[in-house]
Amino acid sequence: MKEKTTENVKAAFIGEAKAYFRLLAFAEKAREEDVPQIALLFRAIAEAERVHATRHLNLMKDIVVKDTDANLEKSFRNEISVSQNVYPDFIKVAQDEGEEAVAMTFSHARDAESFHAKLYERAMYSVIKDEVKAYHVCQVCGYVTDKKIPDTCPVCGAPKEKFKTIDA
Ligand SMILES: [Fe+2]
Ligand SMILES: [Fe+2]
Numbered sequence: 001m002k003e004k005t006t007e008n009v010k011a012a013f014i015g016e017a018k019a020y021f022r023l024l025a026f027a028e029k030a031r032e033e034d035v036p037q038i039a040l041l042f043r044a045i046a047e048a049e050r051v052h053a054t055r056h057l058n059l060m061k062d063i064v065v066k067d068t069d070a071n072l073e074k075s076f077r078n079e080i081s082v083s084q085n086v087y088p089d090f091i092k093v094a095q096d097e098g099e100e101a102v103a104m105t106f107s108h109a110r111d112a113e114s115f116h117a118k119l120y121e122r123a124m125y126s127v128i129k130d131e132v133k134a135y136h137v138c139q140v141c142g143y144v145t146d147k148k149i150p151d152t153c154p155v156c157g158a159p160k161e162k163f164k165t166i167d168a
Pocket of ligand 2: 138139140141142143153154155156157158
């Protein structure tokens, strides 16, 4: 794919992906405001934007999606980078600006990302002894474990009801 077109496909992907989440938030607001028809509309268009985002991503498949070894390696590096560089910088700025709630959300994300890195690392070096049957994901902070669901999330303290199971 030519350079400018590639840039545009990337930009379109990012735009559609953002729209997906924004529209779901709009749908949630409409639901709170008790206008279910509008909530339904936002959810439907959100789904359509997700289709667009996926389609754009597919055009970049050769650029973005490699073989699984490379994808694991890239995902591991991304987690290391966000947990060791990006979020720590963001946390510092949030604290300097007195944005405590933001600093807390960022630090939960930082901690959860470093757990993600460990899971990838383990998968990369194939040191998984027992087959993993399921992972459990904290819906508050994004902490992930393949052990049994903890009574409280070790990253954010959420109760076990807040975990969602992703199984094979
Ligand atoms: Fe992550
Ligand atoms: Fe959590």
